[in-house]
Amino acid sequence: MDRSEELNERVSTWVDSAELPIQPKRIELSTFEDALGQDGWQVTITLPHPIGSTWDQEALFKTRRAISNELDRITAELDAGLPGSTLVNATTDEALDDETALEDTPPTETEEL
Amino acid sequence: MTRPIYADTLLKTASNLAGVKAGAGRPALADLRRATSTAYYALFHQITRHGAYNFLPNASEEVAAEISRWYSHTGILRSAQLVIKAQSNASLKSIGKDDRSAVMALREASQGHGIPSKLIVVADSFQSLQNARHRADYDSIYDPFRPVTLSHVADATAAVKASWWLWRSKELVQVKRSAAHATYSCFLSLAMMKSGGPKGR
Numbered sequence: 590m591d592r593s594e595e596l597n598e599r600v601s602t603w604v605d606s607a608e609l610p611i612q613p614k615r616i617e618l619s620t621f622e623d624a625l626g627q628d629g630w631q632v633t634i635t636l637p638h639p640i641g642s643t644w645d646q647e648a649l650f651k652t653r654r655a656i657s658n659e660l661d662r663i664t665a666e667l668d669a670g671l672p673g674s675t676l677v678n679a680t681t682d683e684a685l686d687d688e689t690a691l692e693d694t695p696p697t698e699t700e701e702l
Numbered sequence: 703m704t705r706p707i708y709a710d711t712l713l714k715t716a717s718n719l720a721g722v723k724a725g726a727g728r729p730a731l732a733d734l735r736r737a738t739s740t741a742y743y744a745l746f747h748q749i750t751r752h753g754a755y756n757f758l759p760n761a762s763e764e765v766a767a768e769i770s771r772w773y774s775h776t777g778i779l780r781s782a783q784l785v786i787k788a789q790s791n792a793s794l795k796s797i798g799k800d801d802r803s804a805v806m807a808l809r810e811a812s813q814g815h816g817i818p819s820k821l822i823v824v825a826d827s828f829q830s831l832q833n834a835r836h837r838a839d840y841d842s843i844y845d846p847f848r849p850v851t852l853s854h855v856a857d858a859t860a861a862v863k864a865s866w867w868l869w870r871s872k873e874l875v876q877v878k879r880s881a882a883h884a885t886y887s888c889f890l891s892l893a894m895m896k897s898g899g900p901k902g903r
Contacts, residue, residue, distance in 0.1 A: 621833070623779065623829075623833070624775060624779055624832060624836070625776050625779060631833075638849070639849050642722070642848070642849060642852055643848075643849045643850075643852035643853045643856060644849070644853055646853070646856040646857060646859075646860050647860070649853060649856075649857075650823065650826070650857070650860070653826070653830070654822070654826060657826075658790070661790060665792070665796070672798075673783075674779070674782075674783055674786070674829045674833075675786075676829060676830055676833055677830070678830065678833070678834070679850065679853060680847065680850055681847060681849055681850065684847040684848070684849060684850075687726055687727060687728055688728075688729070688847055688848040688849055689728060689729075689846055689847055689848075690729045690730060690731035690733075690734050690846035690847075690848075691728050691729075691730065691731060692731065692846075693731050693732065
C-alpha cells in the first residue's frame, strides 16, 4: 500500500465514523499543484444531492474544514505533509439533467472563431 | 474617472450566470465556468480593496485602485495559507522557519482570542475558490453541475460578508472585535508583502 492509499484509507475511515454536518458518500485523495507551484493534498468529497439548489454553505464549510484539519493531523503524524494547501472539493454524482451543463459544441465552418 | 470594482456587483453577476433564479432547462457550460471565475474575482477584489485602505486609510479612489494592483493572486494565497497554519494546533517549532514568524505575528495579532473564525472563512474560501477558478478557466475536465457552481458562489458570498465583518470591526471598541480586525489587518499586510510590495505598471 503506497502512502496515498494509506492516507485515503485513514481519512475514509475517519469520515465514516465522524459526525459531519454533511456526510460524504465517498472521498478520493490525490495531489495537486497550487498556484505557487507547490504540491498539496486534495480531497474530493462526493455528496448526496442537496436539498434545494445547493448545499447549505455553513454546513459544507464546516464539513470541508473538519476533513482538511483531520487530513493535516494524519499527514503530520505520518510525516507525509506537503508544502502546498490542503484542499477539500465538493461534488455530486446525483446531479439532475436540468442541473448539468450541455457540452459546448465546436463552431461550424461558417461561424467566425 | 476611477471606477471601483465592487465585490457585491461581481457576486450578482456570478449568481446570474450560475442561474440562481433559473427555472427548468440545462445551464450553459460557459456560464457555469464564468460564474465560478467571477465568484473568485469578487473575493479577490474585496481583499485587494481592503488591503489598499489598510495600507493608506485616507487614500482617494484613484490611489486605492493603484495600490490594489500591488496585490498578486499568489501573494494572497500565501497569506491565506499562513492563516490556515496559524489556526492549527501546530506549535511554532513544528512550522517551517520560513513561515514561523508570520504565523507568530498572526497569533499575536489575535491577542489570545484565537484566529477569528471569519478570517478562516476568508482564507479557506480564497484557497478553494482560486483552485476552482483555475479548473473553471483552464481545465477541460470541469464539473459542469449547477449545485457545485452555486456552492462556489455561496462560498464567495460568505467570505465577502466575513471580510466586511472583519473590516468593520476596527470601528468597534469590544476587545474581541478589535483583535479580529488586527488579525485581518495582519493578513492583508502579509498578502501585500508576499505579493512583492509596491510595483509600477
